[in-house]
Amino acid sequence: GQNIDQPTEMTATEGAIVQINCTYQTSGFNGLFWYQQHAGEAPTFLSYNVLDGLEEKGRFSSFLSRSKGYSYLLLKELQMKDSASYLCAVSDSNYQLIWGAGTKLIIKP
Amino acid sequence: IAGITQAPTSQILAAGRRMTLRCTQDMRHNAMYWYRQDLGLGLRLIHYSNTAGTTGKGEVPDGYSVSRANTDDFPLTLASAVPSQTSVYFCASSDSTTPGNEQFFGPGTRLTVL
Numbered sequence A: 001g002q003n004i005d006q007p008t009e010m011t012a013t014e015g016a017i018v019q020i021n022c023t024y025q026t027s028g029f030n031g032l033f034w035y036q037q038h039a040g041e042a043p044t045f046l047s048y049n050v051l052d053g054l055e056e057k058g059r060f061s062s063f064l065s066r067s068k069g070y071s072y073l074l075l076k077e078l079q080m081k082d083s084a085s086y087l088c089a090v091s092d093s094n095y096q097l098i099w100g101a102g103t104k105l106i107i108k109p
Numbered sequence B: 001i002a003g004i005t006q007a008p009t010s011q012i013l014a015a016g017r018r019m020t021l022r023c024t025q026d027m028r029h030n031a032m033y034w035y036r037q038d039l040g041l042g043l044r045l046i047h048y049s050n051t052a053g054t055t056g057k058g059e060v061p062d063g064y065s066v067s068r069a070n071t072d073d074f075p076l077t078l079a080s081a082v083p084s085q086t087s088v089y090f091c092a093s094s095d096s097t098t099p100g101n102e103q104f105f106g107p108g109t110r111l112t113v114l
Helices: none
Strands: A003-005 A009-013 A018-025 A032-037 A044-049 A053-057 A060-065 A070-075 A084-091 A097-099 A103-108 B004-007 B010-013 B019-025 B031-037 B044-049 B064-066 B076-078 B087-094 B109-113
Touching (some): A003 A084, A032 A060, A032 A070, A044 A070, A070 A084, B004 B087, B019 B087
Parallel strands (some): A009 A103
Antiparallel strands (some): A003 A018, A018 A070, A032 A084, A060 A070, B019 B076, B087 B109
16 A cells, blocks of 8 residues: 655754654655645645755755655754644655645744 | 635535535646545545546545536536535646646635535
8 A cells, every 4th residue: 555654743943953754655656745734724835856865945955765765854943934734745656646644843932 | 816726715514415616727737636634634635637628536536526627627526415525625736747746736625514
């Protein structure tokens, strides 16, 4: 079966760094996406990785290891507005997205 | 219109009633999707359309139908609603289904079936 695992909830302090992990087992792999979703709102795109390594985009970075079926999203210099759920999704052999349940990130002052 | 719009924003529906959720995009995207999002579960694909005139079944299609008469519109119909269809429904679109094409989401419809 297809499976995406993420921690349910994480807590971090404003100004700190947090790493959100995602492991996956899917039928085929055509890339991994990270989305941000604030409570009551729609998901919005953060990053896409298809090759191994780190992709940096401002305060956010995303890492992929295809051999380990593993990715992480790294958020630096945390701000209160980063409080949200972070969704990991894998594009499978049919180019459909398989979604994790999301990680709720709570930022404390 | 900018992006994707969905209607209604929320709805309370009696079990057994028929309901159509509307979705319109103005980005001229080829592919469109319907997801449901339930607490503790990831987004689950209900139906998709890779291009106007074609549709396909996703992970949880039972009880739902879609049509794609043109590029912009992708309505989702519940023929006879049941309480297990209580959920938040998101419509999304992407330029194509090739790798790396991000999906853009509408604001969602919160549906309660009693």
